[in-house]
Amino acid sequence: MNVAVLGGGQLARMMALAGTPLGMSFAFLDPAPDAPAGSLGRHVRAGFEDPEGLDALGAWADVATWDFENVPAASAQRLAQQVPVCPPPRSLEVSQDRVVEKEFLRSLGIPVPAFAAVDSDEALRAALAAIGTPSVLKTRRFGYDGKGQRLIRTAAEAEDAWRELEHRPSVLEAFVPFSRELSLVAARGQNGAVAAYPLVENEHGNGILRLTRAPAPRLSRALQRQAEDYVGRMLARLEYVGVLALELFQVGDGLLANEFAPRVHNSGHWTIEGARTSQFENHLRALAGFPLGPAEAVEYSAMVNLIGTVPDPAPLLALPDAHLHVYGKVPRPGRKLGHVTVLGSTEAERDARLEEILARI
Ligand code: AMP
Numbered sequence: 449m450n451v452a453v454l455g456g457g458q459l460a461r462m463m464a465l466a467g468t469p470l471g472m473s474f475a476f477l478d479p480a481p482d483a484p485a486g487s488l489g490r491h492v493r494a495g496f497e498d499p500e501g502l503d504a505l506g507a508w509a510d511v512a513t514w515d516f517e518n519v520p521a522a523s524a525q526r527l528a529q530q531v532p533v534c535p536p537p538r539s540l541e542v543s544q545d546r547v548v549e550k551e552f553l554r555s556l557g558i559p560v561p562a563f564a565a566v567d568s569d570e571a572l573r574a575a576l577a578a579i580g581t582p583s584v585l586k587t588r589r590f591g592y593d594g595k596g597q598r599l600i601r602t603a604a605e606a607e608d609a610w611r612e613l614e615h616r617p618s619v620l621e622a623f624v625p626f627s628r629e630l631s632l633v634a635a636r637g638q639n640g641a642v643a644a645y646p647l648v649e650n651e652h653g654n655g656i657l658r659l660t661r662a663p664a665p666r667l668s669r670a671l672q673r674q675a676e677d678y679v680g681r682m683l684a685r686l687e688y689v690g691v692l693a694l695e696l697f698q699v700g701d702g703l704l705a706n707e708f709a710p711r712v713h714n715s716g717h718w719t720i721e722g723a724r725t726s727q728f729e730n731h732l733r734a735l736a737g738f739p740l741g742p743a744e745a746v747e748y749s750a751m752v753n754l755i756g757t758v759p760d761p762a763p764l765l766a767l768p769d770a771h772l773h774v775y776g777k778v779p780r781p782g783r784k785l786g787h788v789t790v791l792g793s794t795e796a797e798r799d800a801r802l803e804e805i806l807a808r809i
Pocket of ligand 1: 561584591595621622623624625626629652655695706707
């Protein structure tokens with residue numbers, strides 16, 4: 449089976465690493481000559497809106513997907529005229545605009561922070577009156593890893609914040625005093641079956657994911673059920689095929705949705721060693737129409753992103769049950785270059801090993 453991927457980043461690379469044993473071949477559309485997935489399949493070096501590149505991919509592929517959510521929806525739709533595209537391109541249209549995304553979530557009865565669209569000075573004032581402070585102003589489109597957003601502590605800061613966002617169409621949302629950030633990764637197959645991974649706990653620094661603990665510590669069945677219920681509704685409404693990740697804020701015993709990614713997700717990287725079937729394999733199984741694999745955690749695991757620099761592998765790999773993934777990217781400050789996953793048979797063992805990892809990176 450020939451799988452085309454829009455984007456040749458680390459997520460595409462890990463898809464290829466998971467799909468090759470299933471007998472799949474890969475092609476990646478990515479303008480970057482050194483795209484991390486490039487060496488693992490055909491690399492079509494063209495822009496994401498390049499009609500010739502898209503058509504070459506479509507002519508070759510049996511199925512197409514993507515590895516980043518800012519894929520132009522029109523490109524996914526163009527491919528969809530030639531070849532099945534999973535997840536449905538509609539999921540891109542929803543997730544690419546924070547207002548559309550929140551309205552979608554709310555229409556499914558999934559709680560989200562109070563929000564208001566901001567597209568003029570007047571709308572900003574009205575939004576501040578409705579939402580209050582502290583609040584967070586975010587651009588509606590093209591935000592990722594905390595980029596394109598400003599915390600507003602008092603109303604006086606709002607105008608400066610909006611100027612810093614270059615007066616782009618934005619959304620003001622209530623600041624959520626969350627106790628922790630969680631995410632749920634789940635796959636839906638072509639027959640509608642869903643495989644949901646355990647909720648995981650995520651720590652961010654400067655808006656970038658640093659650390660994931662899986663399963664989330666102190667995970668109750670009720671919390672897992674709540675998250676699976678939210679994601680189940682989203683998957684069904686979108687008639688989704690593939691992996692989706694929902695990022696959540698926990699407040700008390702409840703969960704608020706922050707945003708979702710219609711793709712494999714950084715907070716699911718632990719599943720490569722830590723779950724019975726990795727998120728990458730389940731994404732590809734779904735695309736191919738194969739049955740999904742079990743999503744249970746095999747042990748306790750933690751995933752640490754390697755940001756800006758890649759450490760010496762030997763000391764890391766000297767630790768028991770530590771696994772290194774290097775993406776082959778040119779180092780740059782703030783860039784995700786790889787990750788390490790460590791497992792333990794108890795939470796205490798996992799945490800002790802995690803401390804060792806953190807001391808060596
Ligand atoms: P986002 O790009 O929306 O995922 O935001 C990046 C990070 O900023 C989140 O992971 C949170 O740590 C923080 N954040 C975003 N929105 C809010 C909010 N409404 N209240 C509190 N923290 C937030």
